[in-house]
Structure formats: C-alpha cells, structure tokens
Amino acid sequence: MKIVVDTHTHSVASGHAYSTVQENSKAACRHGLKAWVLTDHGPKLLGGPCLYHFGNLRIIPPIMDGVRFLKGVEANILNLEGELDMPADYLARLDFVLAGFHENCFAPGTLEAHMKAIEAAMRNPLVDAISHPGNPVYPIDIEGFVRLAGECGKPVEINNSSFNVRPGSAERCAAIARSCVRQGVRVVCGSDAHISFDVGRFDKVLKVFREIGMPKTLVINASIRSFDAYLEERRARVAASLSRNGR
Ligand SMILES: [Zn+2]
Ligand SMILES: [Zn+2]
Numbered sequence: 182m183k184i185v186v187d188t189h190t191h192s193v194a195s196g197h198a199y200s201t202v203q204e205n206s207k208a209a210c211r212h213g214l215k216a217w218v219l220t221d222h223g224p225k226l227l228g229g230p231c232l233y234h235f236g237n238l239r240i241i242p243p244i245m246d247g248v249r250f251l252k253g254v255e256a257n258i259l260n261l262e263g264e265l266d267m268p269a270d271y272l273a274r275l276d277f278v279l280a281g282f283h284e285n286c287f288a289p290g291t292l293e294a295h296m297k298a299i300e301a302a303m304r305n306p307l308v309d310a311i312s313h314p315g316n317p318v319y320p321i322d323i324e325g326f327v328r329l330a331g332e333c334g335k336p337v338e339i340n341n342s343s344f345n346v347r348p349g350s351a352e353r354c355a356a357i358a359r360s361c362v363r364q365g366v367r368v369v370c371g372s373d374a375h376i377s378f379d380v381g382r383f384d385k386v387l388k389v390f391r392e393i394g395m396p397k398t399l400v401i402n403a404s405i406r407s408f409d410a411y412l413e414e415r416r417a418r419v420a421a422s423l424s425r426n427g428r
Pocket of ligand 2: 189312373
C-alpha cells in the first residue's frame with residue numbers, strides 16, 4: 182500500500198515548524214505524492230498563525246511541482262462544547278479540516294471530558310478528522326471513538342509522527358487502527374510533518390497496517406480516486422450544513 186495524499190503537514194507559519202510551503206511542495210513531489218494538505222495550527226496555539234494566514238491561502242497555486250495543493254488547518258478544540266479556534270466561515274473555505282487537543286488550548290482532563298469534546302467536534306460538519314487521537318496525554322475510549330467516527334462518516338487519523346514524538350502513542354495508535362479494521366471504519370494517514378523531510382513519510386503507519394492487515398479500501402488516502410471521492414462527500418456535507426444555517 183502507498184499513501185498518495187498527505188493530509189497533515191505544517192509550515193513555518195505554525196511557529197514551531199521549519200519548512201516553507203515551497204520546500205514542503207518539493208518534498209511532496211520527491212515522495213511521489215499526488216496531493217498534500219497544508220494544515221498549520223489554529224490561531225490559539227502558542228506561536229500559531231493569525232486568521233489572515235488562512236484567509237490568504239487561496240493565493241497559493243493549486244498545483245506546484247506537479248502535485249496538487251489543498252488548503253487546511255489543524256484547529257484547536259477549546260472546550261467541552263467542541264468549539265474551535267476558527268470561525269465557521271473560515272473553516273468552510275478550506276479543503277480539509279483537522280481538529281485536535283493541544284495543551285495550551287485544552288488542559289488534559291478525564292477520559293469523559295476528552296470524549297465529550299471530541300464528540301462535539303466530530304459532529305461539526307466542517308471537521309474532517311480528529312488529529313493524533315492516539316496521544317496518551319488525552320486518553321479516549323478507543324472503541325467508542327472509532328464507533329462515533331463511523332457514525333459521523335468521518336475518517337480516523339493515524340498519525341505517523343505520533344510514533345516518534347508522542348511517547349506512549351505507538352500502542353494506542355495500533356489499537357485505534359485495529360478497532361477501525363474490526364468496525365470497518367475508514368482511516369486517513371497524516372505525516373504531521375513539521376519539517377519538509379517528513380512530508381509524505383508514513384513508515385510507522387504502514388508497518389502497523391501490514392501487521393494488522395488494514396484493507397486498502399478503508400484508507401481514504403491510499404489512492405487519489407478514493408481521496409477525491411471523500412472530498413466530494415465532504416463538500417456535499419459542508420454545503421448541506423451551510424444551507425441549513427441559511428448561508
Ligand atoms: Zn505542531
Ligand atoms: Zn499537527
């Protein structure tokens with residue numbers, strides 16, 4: 182299996198990442214990706230970009246180095262209501278939206294608190310996936326989390342960097358992936374690159390997938406066709422929610 186779209190990457194705009202859009206694009210090309218999503222951190226993260234960063238993403242060419250560029254964010258979940266640090270009209274203009282916990286935006290609490298906030302964020306039609314759900318700093322009920330993603334029609338992120346930078350994640354990420362296989366819930370792989378060398382790098386995730394027999398049909402970014410099909414599905418979901426809200 183090969184992952185052809187990286188749905189989780191950061192640039193210098195995140196404040197603690199070290200590569201530019203152009204460096205990431207070249208790396209995406211070198212690693213044979215068909216598309217990649219820039220998901221810089223939301224504005225409330227320490228050192229994160231301001232809202233204008235997201236409003237101006239449209240000036241970035243849609244194809245660079247022969248690879249498609251997609252606009253995204255890794256927004257911060259702020260509270261138990263699943264509120265994010267970006268207004269809905271900004272989120273609605275992006276191609277792929279991650280939402281996750283980061284320590285200066287949501288203090289680690291009980292498993293119940295994490296699940297409540299995640300459920301609220303996941304039910305937001307503008308959110309595509311919860312970032313690094315295997316982070317042991319924010320324990321979750323793995324079976325319940327995967328079931329909820331399935332119910333909401335959202336893919337579960339399996340984050341390659343978690344295996345390297347979030348101690349204690351490996352077991353939890355593998356358990357999450359196993360639960361997705363068991364429950365037939367789709368997954369999406371993100372490198373969570375904070376430097377261009379890691380864009381398109383999925384070595385740890387693919388090793389786990391081989392060990393547990395992850396079927397390619399469940400991995401939305403294992404082919405450009407299945408990723409485009411997901412983008413189509415999310416556009417319909419976002420459009421329906423905007424028309425319900427009278428926008
Ligand atoms: Zn980061
Ligand atoms: Zn990230």
